[in-house]
Amino acid sequence: MTMETRIDMKIVSRMWPVLALLLAAASASSQEKRPIEVEDQFLMRNVGSPVVSPDGEWVAYTVSRTSLEDEKSYTRVYMSRAGGGEAVALTADEKSAGTPAWSPDGKYITFTASRDGGKSQVWALDRRGGEAFALTDVEQGISGYRWSADGSRLLLTVRDPEQEDEDKKSNAPQDPWVIDRLQFKRDNTGYLTGDRKTHLYVFDVASKELTQLTTGPWDESLGVWSPDGTRIAFVSNRTEEPDANANTDIWIVAADLDEPTDRPTRVTTNEGSDGSPAWSPDGLSIAHTTGIRPDLIWYATTHLAVISAEGGEPRLLTTDLDRNVSAPRFSNDGAWIWFRLEDSGEDHIVRIRSDGDRMERVVSGPRSASGFDWAEGTFAVRVTTLDRPAEIFTIAGIDDGNGRADGAVTRLTTHNDDFLAAVLIGETKNVQFRS
Numbered sequence: 485m486t487m488e489t490r491i492d493m494k495i496v497s498r499m500w501p502v503l504a505l506l507l508a509a510a511s512a513s514s515q516e517k518r519p520i521e522v523e524d525q526f527l528m529r530n531v532g533s534p535v536v537s538p539d540g541e542w543v544a545y546t547v548s549r550t551s552l553e554d555e556k557s558y559t560r561v562y563m564s565r566a567g568g569g570e571a572v573a574l575t576a577d578e579k580s581a582g583t584p585a586w587s588p589d590g591k592y593i594t595f596t597a598s599r600d601g602g603k604s605q606v607w608a609l610d611r612r613g614g615e616a617f618a619l620t621d622v623e624q625g626i627s628g629y630r631w632s633a634d635g636s637r638l639l640l641t642v643r644d645p646e647q648e649d650e651d652k653k654s655n656a657p658q659d660p661w662v663i664d665r666l667q668f669k670r671d672n673t674g675y676l677t678g679d680r681k682t683h684l685y686v687f688d689v690a691s692k693e694l695t696q697l698t699t700g701p702w703d704e705s706l707g708v709w710s711p712d713g714t715r716i717a718f719v720s721n722r723t724e725e726p727d728a729n730a731n732t733d734i735w736i737v738a739a740d741l742d743e744p745t746d747r748p749t750r751v752t753t754n755e756g757s758d759g760s761p762a763w764s765p766d767g768l769s770i771a772h773t774t775g776i777r778p779d780l781i782w783y784a785t786t787h788l789a790v791i792s793a794e795g796g797e798p799r800l801l802t803t804d805l806d807r808n809v810s811a812p813r814f815s816n817d818g819a820w821i822w823f824r825l826e827d828s829g830e831d832h833i834v835r836i837r838s839d840g841d842r843m844e845r846v847v848s849g850p851r852s853a854s855g856f857d858w859a860e861g862t863f864a865v866r867v868t869t870l871d872r873p874a875e876i877f878t879i880a881g882i883d884d885g886n887g888r889a890d891g892a893v894t895r896l897t898t899h900n901d902d903f904l905a906a907v908l909i910g911e912t913k914n915v916q917f918r919s
């Protein structure tokens with residue numbers, strides 16, 4: 485035996501106690517974990533999509549939990565520094581709030597909430613601290629909102645008032661519900677009684693004046709401001725029998741009407757489903773999703789298209805892609821369009837040149853990336869993997885949607901870490917086969 489061998493053996497013999505302690509600690513750690521149970525779903529937290537502040541310094545998002553005791557779900561709004569650090573809860577635990585957004589000047593975080601038994605309204609909270617206050621006071625409540633670019637107005641989605649409210653107030657006998665439409669019930673709405681429709685309104689933040697933009701026997705949704713704040717693009721099915729088909733189109737209405745109109749400008753004429761409008765930075769074009777095979781109904785592939793804001797023939801950018809796309813958004817320079825792509829049980833974040841010349845997968849791999857947002861060099865995305873519930877991640881190297889994601893990927897939130905530390909997660913494998 486050489487001198488070197490004897491020295492190595494001495495080192496190894498001295499290391500055995502240390503190795504034994506490490507193995508014992510690892511064994512004890514694994515024994516502390518328990519198998520996952522059905523009730524553990526109430527310990528998991530559902531982290532929502534990120535919203536980046538205009539200066540790129542903060543990321544707001546929601547965290548939802550379900551209570552087994554009172555059989556209710558609660559959602560809170562959180563805020564975290566984009567560079568990392570402890571997350572700050574902005575709303576109370578048992579006063580649900582959702583749909584966070586930043587005011588264009590970055591001073592306020594707004595969200596929707598129903599408080600003190602009232603209807604859902606837009607609330608605002610100074611990000612530096614203080615109590616939240618209601619921005620809107622719409623009698624029947626609101627179902628959605630968007631800030632104008634200059635921060636002076638809110639675009640509201642509001643359902644018509646419920647006619648039965650007056651009868652209930654007068655304690656009049658209640659008539660039975662009579663529903664004579666094809667679709668009689670809808671998720672998050674209930675039975676579709678009466679002729680209540682959802683329309684678009686503009687709310688002036690300073691004067692509190694509420695102006696209705698659209699009217700008529702149709703529903704409007706997914707309204708978005710044009711970059712200059714003069715027009716609003718939205719989605720509506722205005723066929724003779726909307727319940728019998730999915731022929732939604734993109735429409736445009738002026739944002740400064742004195743009286744509501746039932747004759748907005750139609751942009752798309754496709755017989756399939758058109759949705760998710762997104763304006764180009766110059767306001768000349770609109771990117772949107774489209775289903776070009778209406779005969780396949782819900783099984784049609786959803787493609788990405790770009791159309792002039794004046795109407796005309798759309799340019800289909802993903803006809804060679806047999807995957808569904810959603811949530812399009814132009815980069816700040818208009819050269820790229822970002823969107824979500826479904827692919828073999830996963831969701832990827834993809835961008836394509838606005839002329840359709842080249843497509844790149846930015847966030848891909850064995851994960852599902854859903855909501856994403858960017859501002860001033862901060863790119864945030866919600867990511868779920870097979871062994872970890874959704875959390876928020878940031879990606880370096882992306883500058884306002886124009887750059888390439890060649891930087892570091894950092895996990896920003898840790899809302900499920902305590903839960904995952906206590907349970908054993910089974911091994912998962914992605915198995916694919918030809919049908």
